[in-house]
Amino acid sequence: MQYRDYGKTGKKVSLLGFGGMRFGEIDNHDKCIEMMVHAARGGINYFDTAPGYFETKSETVYGKGLAELRRQNLPYYVATKTFQSDESEIRKEVEASLKRLDVPAIDFYHIWCITSLENWNERKNKNIIKTFQKLKEEKLINHICVSTHLIQNNIAELFTEPVFEGVLFGYSAYNFKTREKAFDVVEQNNLGAVIMNPLGGSLIPKNPNLCEFLLKEGEECNKENAVKAALQFLWDHKPLSVALVGFSNKEEIDLALNAMDTYKPRTEAELAAVKENASKSFEGICTGCSYCDDCPQEIPISKFMDAYNRKILENDDQHIYNQLKWHWNLSPEIAGNCTQCGACETACTQHLNIMERLKYISG
Ligand code: SF4
Ligand code: SF4
Structure with a gap:
């Protein structure tokens, strides 16, 4: 496993992260715990969840899994999130998350899912920054982060907010043009950068041809090779800290760990050339470049x-x-x-x- 700095926090995180939104059998706690231990033994130390995943069951199972990691002396960081904006609601939610996760503090706590800059301003007007800072002073959370589906200039603008130590956003081999600008701010502000949906939900495993542009000459275009190539492409982005994969079973963990084991980084120039070559794999597909987003009817x-x-x-x-x-x-x-x-x-x-x-x- 390779590790990178999570921004300026002093924490070293695994390039491959564990996402708790896709457990194949969420009610089979033994199996879920086994998956978390298997991942941690493979070197994964970044574990992400949210109260909304499986209606809090993901956090509950994480609580048991993290206890097992502690028992086995396997290091980890845990990340979770809140949709709430009012101080009293955030407090209720953070306390409930801490209880379910069975930890004294959340390492990376996210202001969850900013949908527009207006939505961010509404949350700021409710003093969300002050509330998060208080939680940090009280040592209930260690780092203040944000997650978003914003794109292009809007995502870059959101990430300039000085309070953030880390950011979480969707990015993958098939729609990388949508949020490339985010990495400029990540670098400038030295932020931790975690990527969600690195496989486009499950679009890449289901449509390996989307990643054909990443395959080496003679390499078969199948699910396994596409998944590996898609993850390795993300790791080639130097400002990235973690690519978060929502694992359903142990086999998926093994495939991602194998991608890590066989990872040979591209140079900046090689990455630029690969991106340049990408569109031939995307015939008929929108790549999210946003050149069309100047509609007189304001249709996004x-x-x-x-x-x-x-x-x-x-x-x-x-x-x-x-x-x-x-x-x-x-x-x-x-x-x-x-x-x-x-x-x-x-x-x-x-x-x-x-x-x-x-x-x-x-x-
Ligand atoms: S519709 Fe076309 S121009 Fe618009 S974002 Fe998609 S690929 Fe780019
Ligand atoms: S009005 Fe319709 S055709 Fe014209 S730019 Fe907007 S979406 Fe495109």
Whole structure:
């Protein structure tokens, strides 16, 4: 296992992290604990969860798993999150998380899921920063972090907030253009940077061809090679601290650990060349570059096209609507505001039929 600095906190974290949102059998505690121990023995020391994962069951099982790690002298850091903004609600939530996790302090506590800069301002107006600082003074949390689905300049703006010591955001081989700018601020402000959805949810294992551009000559384009290549691509981003994988079973942990064992870093120039070459693997897919996001009707086109990607890659319309609702907090009706002016299609780097896709989404 390789380790990197988590920003300026002095903590060294494993490049591969354990995400607690995908346990295959959450009610089988022995199995979940076994997975956590297996990961820690492989060198993983960053364990992320949230009260919302499996309706608090993930934190509960983490409590038992972390106790076992302590018993076996396996080192770890634990990260969790809160959606709350009011001091009293945050206190209630942090106390409940500490109890479930069975730890005296949370290493990395996240202001969870900032959906827009307005949403961030609303939370700030409720004194969330002061509340988090108090929790830190009281040693209930060790570091103040934020997680978000913001993109492009907005994510960069959010991350300049001086109180943050670490950030958590989605980034993967198939949509890296959406949030590349985040890494500039991460470097400038020396922040810990944790990546969620490194496999695009499960899109990359289900569609290995998305990672064809990362494979070596002669390498077979299959699930295993795509997953390994996708993780290694992320680790090539030097400001990144942890790529967080939501594991369902021990086999998935082994595959990711194998990616680590066989990891040979690219140089900056090699990484840039690989990115340059990427679009040939993405025919018909929105890469999130946002060149189209200047719609006179103010339709957030790249977000709608990201949701439409789910139809292509998962072959199920429901995934479009889930992505809109849970990831982007958008209603499908907004797509109906399109006047078919065509400006976005002219701008689209992937030459997508955006108008047709919007019409499909709005029904
Ligand atoms: S075609 Fe529709 S979505 Fe595209 S820029 Fe014009 S109004 Fe906006
Ligand atoms: S629709 Fe086209 S221009 Fe817009 S974000 Fe996607 S790939 Fe980029």
